[in-house]
Amino acid sequence: MKTVTVMGAGNGGFSAAADLSLRGFQVTLFEHPSFSGNIENIRRSGVIGLSTLPSTGLAGGFARPVCITTNMEEAVAGAEMIFVIVPAFAHIIFAQAMAPFLRNGQMVVLMPGGFGGSILFRKALRAAAGPAGVLVAETSTLPYACRKLDDISVWIRGRKESFDLAAYPAADTQQILALAQVLYPAVRAARNVLETGLNNLNPFIHPPIVLLNAGSTERGDRVLFYHEGITPAVQHLIEALDRERLALADLFSLSLDPAHRILLTHYGHQGAAGNTFREVAMGNPVYRWSEMPSRIDSRYLTEDIPMSLIPIRALARQAGVPCRTMDAVITMTEQVLKNDLGALARTLEDLDMEGRTVTEILQNL
Amino acid sequence: MRKQQVAIIGGGNGALAFAAYFALRGQTARLWEFPEFRSSLTQVYEKKSIHVTGVFEGEAEVRCHEDLADALDGATTIMAVLPAFAHARLALEIAPFIRKDMILVLNPGRTGGALEVAAILRKQGIRIPVAETQSLLFACRRRGEREIHIGGIKSFLRVGVFPADRTEEVMSRIVNLIPPFRAVPDVLTTSFGNIGAMFHPASALLNVGLxxxxxxxxxxGETMTPGVVAVIEKADGERMSLARAAGAEEFSAETWLHESYERTIESLYSMLQSNPAYRGIAGPSGIRIRYITEDVPTGLVPLEAFGRIYGIATPTISSLISLAQVLTDTDYRVSGRTLERLGIAGLGQDAIRLFLKRGFLS
Known part of the structure; x- marks a missing residue:
C-alpha cells in the first residue's frame, strides 16, 4: 500500500484523489487554506463521488481519501509520493509552503509542470532551505480529462493512455518513474523536462481556439470547445504553432509527435481517430462535452500563455528557431486581454536557460 | 458647368453609384469593368442605364464600354472604384491609354494606393497626378441587376494628391464634380487615415469561428465585442502615432465615425454598436474575404512598413498581419504594399516629404 498526497482540490486534484483512493492507495488530499472552501463539504463526509465514462476503464464510486486537510505538515508527513495538481503560477508558492516539511527521499511530481515547472520548483525549494534530497519531476499533462460536477463529486471522462514524466535533473527520472508507474501505469519516461514541457499541448491548442472564437465567447454563444471551435482556419493556426513546437524540439534532439498523434495516444483507446488535429479532436468522444470558457480571460489564456508559450517563445528566439506564429498568438492575447502577460511570465532567466547554448541547456537538464 | 467626360473603372456597388451620381449631375459617365467581372453588369451593359434610389432618385444614363481604350478616349478624369489589391493591375492596364491631361482618382486608395499606382506609371514614363480618397463617398447597396440604392453620401471626404504640388490643379477640376472632396496636404493623411484596416481584420480574425x-x-453587431474593440483601439493608437510622427493629420476612429456618420463621440464600442449605417450588414463567410485579403496587404502591411520609417512600434498591427498570414497561407508582407512597391524604399523621412511634394527626388 503506497501513501500518496495530492496537493490541490480543483478538477484534477479531486479526480486524482478519488481515482487513486478507489484503486486502493492511501491518499491524502491537501488544499491551500485560502481555498479551503474547495474541500469543506468532502471533509465533512470524508467522501468524494467519482463518475466515469465506461470507456475510461476506471470504476466510479464513493472514494474515501484517508485524510483531507489544509494542514501542510500533515499533508507532507509520510507521503512517499506527492502530486502537485495546481495552476502553474502556484508552483513556487507550493514549493515555499512545502519546504519546511519535506524530507530527503520524498518525491514531488508536478502534474503537469507547465514549461520548466520542476526547475522553478527545485529552485524555490532550495531558496526556502528545503532538503536537497527531495526528488522533483513533472508530467506533460494531467492524466485525466475531468470536471467537478459540484463540490463533492467529479466526473472523469477521459483517461490518457500514455503520458510523459521527467525529473529535474533527469538523472532522477527512473527512480521516480518506478513509483509513479505503480500509481499510473500509463506514465512513461521522457528524456528531460524540455520534453515534458513541449509535449504539454495546452499552450498550442487552447489559445488558438479561444482567440479565434473571442467574439463568440464575449457574445455568450454556447460553442463546444473542440467539436465546434476548431474550424478549418483554427486548425491551420494550430498546425502552424505545432510546426514551431516541433522545430524547437528538433533543435534539442527531441523527436516529438505532432499534436494530433499525441491526442491519439491519449484517447485512441476511447475511440479518437483521424489524421489531423481537427479530425481527431472533433471525433474524440471524450471532448463531446467540452465547452468554450465563458470568459476570454480564462486560464486557457492567462495560464497557458505566461506559464508556457512565452518562455517557449523566448527559448525559440534565443535558439534562432522560427516563432512568428507564437509571436502573433502572444501579442494578440495581450491586446485582447489588455494585459502585459510578459510581466507575469516565466523567463529563461528563471529557468537558468538565459544566454546558454543548446548543449549547455541540455547539460544542465 | 462644362460637360465633363468621366471614366469609371469598376463594376461593384461603388462604381455604379459613381456612374449614377455623375450622370444625374449632367456629366457623361463612361463605365468599364474588367471583362472577367462583367457578368454581374449584363443588364447595365444592355440597357445602358442604372436605376437609382435613395438620396438621388432617377434613371441614370451610362455609357458602357467593352474596350478600355474607348472608355478612356476623351475622358479627362478616371475614377477607379475597385478593391485596392486591383490598383496595380489597373495601372498596368490603363497605362497605354493615358494622356497628359488626365487625372486618376482612387476611391479609396487604402494605404499607399496613389503611391503604388504612380510608381507603376512612372516606370512607363507617365507622370499624371494620382489622387486617393480616404474612403468611399457613398453608403450604397445593389438592389437589383441595375438598381443601386444610395443610402448616404459623405458631407466631406479627404483627398490626397500625389504629387502634392499638383493638388490645386487636381482639386480645381474635381471639386466641381464632387463638392464633398477636401484636399489634404499630401497622401500620408489619406493613407494613414485607413480606418477600415483598423476595423476589419481584427474583427474578422477574432471571429474566425463565427x-x-x-x-x-x-x-x-456580432463581431464587435469588447475584446475585439480593445484590439482595434490598440491598432488605432499605433496608426495615430504614425500619423503624428509623420506630420500627417491625426484623427481617431471615433472622430472619423463622428465625421462620417454624424454620430456623437462615445466609446468606440458604443459607436460601432449603435451606428445605424452598420446595422444589418450581412457578415461574409469564410476567411478569404476582403476584410482580410484587401485590408491586410493594402492597409496593415504598408502601415507596418511606414512604422519602421517613422520609428513607431506597431505590435498590434504586426500581430494581426502575422495571424492573417498564417490563417490564409499568404505572405502579405511580400505580396502586399511594400515600401518597394510604393516607390519609397530606402528613403528617409525628409526624402519622403520632398518626394510626396514634388513626385521626384532630383
Missing part, C-alpha cells in the same frame, strides 16, 4: 460556422450574422 465566419466559418456557416450561419448568417450581422457583421458589426
Amino acid at each position: 465566419l466559418e460556422s456557416g450561419r448568417t450574422y450581422d457583421y458589426y
